[in-house]
Amino acid sequence: MAERIWNMKEQINFKNVIQTVFRDYLVLAAIALLVIITSIVEPKFLTTGNMTNIMRQFGPLIMVALGMTFVIIGGFIDLSVSGILSLVAVVTISLIEPLGQVGALIVGICLGTFCGYLNSVLILASGAMKQAEALFITYGMSTVYGALALIYSGGRTKQMSLVKANTSIYKTIGTGTVGILSVSFIMFLVCLLLLYIFQNKTYMGRTIYLTGGNKTAAELAGIHIRRSITLIYTISGLMTALGAIVLFSRVTAASPVIGKGYETNAILAVVVGGTTLIGGNGSVLRTVLGTTLVILLSNCLNLLGVSVYMQYMMKGAILVLAIWLDSRKQL
Amino acid sequence: MENTGQDIILSIKNVCKSFPGVKALDQVSLEVRRGTVHGIVGENGAGKSTLMKILSGVYQKDSGTIIFDGEDIKSTTPIQSMKRGLSIIYQELNLVNTMSVGENIFLGRFGEMGGMRGVHAKAKELLKSIGSNIDTYKLVSELSVSEKQMVEIAKALSFDSKLIIMDEPSSSLTADEMKELVKIIHHLKDQGISIIYISHKLDEIFEFCSMVTVMRDGHVIDTKPITEITRAEMIAKMVGRPIENEYPERPDCVGETLMEVRSINTKKLHNISFKLRKGEILGFVGLVGAGRTEIVRAIFGADKVKGHEILIDGKPVKIKNPRDAKKAGIALVPEDRKLQGLVLPFTVESNISMANLDKITRFGFLDSSAERGMAEKHVKALGIKTPSVKTKVRSLSGGNQQKCIVGRWMETNPRILILDEPTRGIDVGAKYEIYLLMKKIAESGGSIILISSELPEVLNMSNRVLTICDGRITGEFDPKTASADQIMEKALEFGRKDLEHERAN
Numbered sequence: 001m002a003e004r005i006w007n008m009k010e011q012i013n014f015k016n017v018i019q020t021v022f023r024d025y026l027v028l029a030a031i032a033l034l035v036i037i038t039s040i041v042e043p044k045f046l047t048t049g050n051m052t053n054i055m056r057q058f059g060p061l062i063m064v065a066l067g068m069t070f071v072i073i074g075g076f077i078d079l080s081v082s083g084i085l086s087l088v089a090v091v092t093i094s095l096i097e098p099l100g101q102v103g104a105l106i107v108g109i110c111l112g113t114f115c116g117y118l119n120s121v122l123i124l125a126s127g128a129m130k131q132a133e134a135l136f137i138t139y140g141m142s143t144v145y146g147a148l149a150l151i152y153s154g155g156r157t158k159q160m161s162l163v164k165a166n167t168s169i170y171k172t173i174g175t176g177t178v179g180i181l182s183v184s185f186i187m188f189l190v191c192l193l194l195l196y197i198f199q200n201k202t203y204m205g206r207t208i209y210l211t212g213g214n215k216t217a218a219e220l221a222g223i224h225i226r227r228s229i230t231l232i233y234t235i236s237g238l239m240t241a242l243g244a245i246v247l248f249s250r251v252t253a254a255s256p257v258i259g260k261g262y263e264t265n266a267i268l269a270v271v272v273g274g275t276t277l278i279g280g281n282g283s284v285l286r287t288v289l290g291t292t293l294v295i296l297l298s299n300c301l302n303l304l305g306v307s308v309y310m311q312y313m314m315k316g317a318i319l320v321l322a323i324w325l326d327s328r329k330q331l
Numbered sequence: 332m333e334n335t336g337q338d339i340i341l342s343i344k345n346v347c348k349s350f351p352g353v354k355a356l357d358q359v360s361l362e363v364r365r366g367t368v369h370g371i372v373g374e375n376g377a378g379k380s381t382l383m384k385i386l387s388g389v390y391q392k393d394s395g396t397i398i399f400d401g402e403d404i405k406s407t408t409p410i411q412s413m414k415r416g417l418s419i420i421y422q423e424l425n426l427v428n429t430m431s432v433g434e435n436i437f438l439g440r441f442g443e444m445g446g447m448r449g450v451h452a453k454a455k456e457l458l459k460s461i462g463s464n465i466d467t468y469k470l471v472s473e474l475s476v477s478e479k480q481m482v483e484i485a486k487a488l489s490f491d492s493k494l495i496i497m498d499e500p501s502s503s504l505t506a507d508e509m510k511e512l513v514k515i516i517h518h519l520k521d522q523g524i525s526i527i528y529i530s531h532k533l534d535e536i537f538e539f540c541s542m543v544t545v546m547r548d549g550h551v552i553d554t555k556p557i558t559e560i561t562r563a564e565m566i567a568k569m570v571g572r573p574i575e576n577e578y579p580e581r582p583d584c585v586g587e588t589l590m591e592v593r594s595i596n597t598k599k600l601h602n603i604s605f606k607l608r609k610g611e612i613l614g615f616v617g618l619v620g621a622g623r624t625e626i627v628r629a630i631f632g633a634d635k636v637k638g639h640e641i642l643i644d645g646k647p648v649k650i651k652n653p654r655d656a657k658k659a660g661i662a663l664v665p666e667d668r669k670l671q672g673l674v675l676p677f678t679v680e681s682n683i684s685m686a687n688l689d690k691i692t693r694f695g696f697l698d699s700s701a702e703r704g705m706a707e708k709h710v711k712a713l714g715i716k717t718p719s720v721k722t723k724v725r726s727l728s729g730g731n732q733q734k735c736i737v738g739r740w741m742e743t744n745p746r747i748l749i750l751d752e753p754t755r756g757i758d759v760g761a762k763y764e765i766y767l768l769m770k771k772i773a774e775s776g777g778s779i780i781l782i783s784s785e786l787p788e789v790l791n792m793s794n795r796v797l798t799i800c801d802g803r804i805t806g807e808f809d810p811k812t813a814s815a816d817q818i819m820e821k822a823l824e825f826g827r828k829d830l831e832h833e834r835a836n
Contacts, residue, residue, distance in 0.1 A: 201699075203692040210685055213674035220633060220665055220672070221686040221739065222657040280676055 027273065027289045031296060038300040045303055052182060054299050056174075059184030060085075060247035062291045064262050065269040066195055067116075067239025069287045072270050073199075074232040075212035075279025077131055080119055080138040081240045081266060083145025085259030088112045088244035090153040093254040097161045101169045109241045115145055116237015120230040129215060131277070142263065149256040157255040160248065174249035184246045191242070195235075195284045208232055212279030268315060269294045271322045278326075339398075340365040340494055340525045341386075341417075346395030348381055355381040357549045359395070363494065363542075368516060368526045370540030370557070372533065374569055374758035377546040379529050383496050387419040388412045400493055418487035419496040422756075424479050426471045432458075433467035436486045457485040461515045476619065477508035484515060488524075495519065496527040499756070501535060505618040505784065506819065513539055531758065532785075533562055545569055570760045577759070578791040579766050581811075582773040584610035585794050589778050590747055593640040595629045600802045603629075603639075607747065612769060612779045614793030614810065616786065616822050622802040623782045624666055627749045631656045631663045643746070657686065662740035664733070666751040666782075672736045675725040679717050680706040682724045682735050687742045709738030714764065730761025737768060748772055749780045754788060766792060786815055798822040 092108030176183040210218040211228040248254040273290025275282025341363040348356040388407035433454035586609035595603040629636040632650040665671035706720040798806040798821040806821030
């Protein structure tokens, strides 16, 4: 039996190399292809205006997707990000007036982090050690957070109050630039750097990979897997809160359903990037590629005049394709 | 050859199979006579299972010919092979746990059998023909491993198999269950069915195979009638070098008490108390499911257990989870290395370091050169055969994988090392190295708890043996003086009483 495994693994290793390379380049190739075709067909694509637009759209999604990456590496999934995003957005925006800019920012970030932490508490308390169980728990929590957002806002879209001071943090995040880079893009670069170091160089980062790789073995080797699970959901909550702030700063308003669709887009970005749903592997860098593809795709399709409904269908098809490639890799 | 054609059920000639980077089978030729049990032995990686997978149609051969029952088989699929009369029973049985016995036997063929009633009637008949009276309406998940195996055999028979391949069928069977299997094998043989029997356990090969083929590194080394080969010759052919002893000399350096376990009680375990001394190898003997693994899991904090006491050096220690156990100096090499021991897609390095991450962490950051050093130290010390420490652990052989887990725990400097089935599914050479390692640990003052289903292993390595039956410790023996029969009698005690009780009712 063992030699069978040996032989199969040899084969897989070989395949893995090819497929990893193939798939990494596939994402890059898809991005390049998209850029080339669209810029030929629609010259508007390459204008500075559109590029800034892309960078701004990139901002909120990448934040959520970076957090989601850790949840998926840890072998779990988080559907609650859409709810958290809406809740954080409406709460923060409404607190700018009474608490001031900084106060609202702190409350918003803490709220998102706490929501993520609460997810992990519920998951651990219910003993849900499987991805599917976590999926339903976080789906339930998404509904709860979404409902809280609706109750809090009374179902109305909150406008960002025009802050009297000339310097507004939110205005800077939303429209500010440093050189050719938007401020939200710089925020993303900082987060990426920190998370990349966290992922590759730290003890906690390693325990997340081990938890995703094999929970039983990790626990028997004395790894605190409950702490890993708490950590991944807390990170996801924190990153979603940052995503919420970037998002409402750009649109200067927050509706209680502003986060709708972010969970699927974030998971799509992570999986298309090549982080496998089975857990134990992947990287925030891959997620950057995945997010780029997702954002470019919707931007290009918009420019080319493809209807939104058609876009939904294409996104769904890409997710299925990515998961199919993913499972091919695990054969 | 021509005149014996009728007697040969399976003839394999010059079969080759390559995988990228490895030649798994090189010019393999083999003949199996009708109505015989043909043993195939060889170390892990010898090519046994690859050959069987080609026969069953999971893989396709690169070249060579296979003639089964007079028919030249060019290419085949698992279903076609089964219909031709060639069935394979894998080590990890392929049954649907949530379906009944009858449904499993005729899976996908309910219509042909005339509905569920026909399925169960025919299944019952088949099981009866191999001397089993399992209720065909029972769910497979409720069966013991040996009963599952019977279901697999019945399934093979339902295809009118002429040749049944058994891939290490005994690795999870207890001695009694093994006797049942032997009976069935003889019975099948009498019906004219040929069997290819793959096993690591040479005793079994000698017990009931008439021919044996030794494989090594993708070659057939030799095929001989069992009467013309000795055990030592067989081992020498398997490993390619003579091995003088299967077991090293027993270490003898038992000191004072190191750990005392007092009254572990759970649903399954009843009043488990024992002492472990310094430098001692303590063997646990019992059937699979007797509670051996549960005892060590309770000690190690892997299962939630309350109300027991563990004293190390006379001082009580609280062990609530594996982390506490690690701190207390206890290490556990678990029963199932693939599911519980290793993170298969990860590197050798990270599998070794995973119990020792705190050692290579400075202010929360991992020191990758320290990690590498740690892994290389153990790869060298334990002789782990791997291209580098960055190799994925899943590509190593069973024995080397096991050594990675041992290395992981050696780094923690454990005072108590618990080995649960440390040599399951690994080859003779690697086994000997594991034994040597145990000896070394004991001689350097460490204590070992050894759980094994292979009685000779426990008897030859332990200083003291505890028999465990039905969640109780039923006896204590000195393996130097006690006989295997005496020990097995105690290990089966409660089971037997239960049986008598049932019969009386």
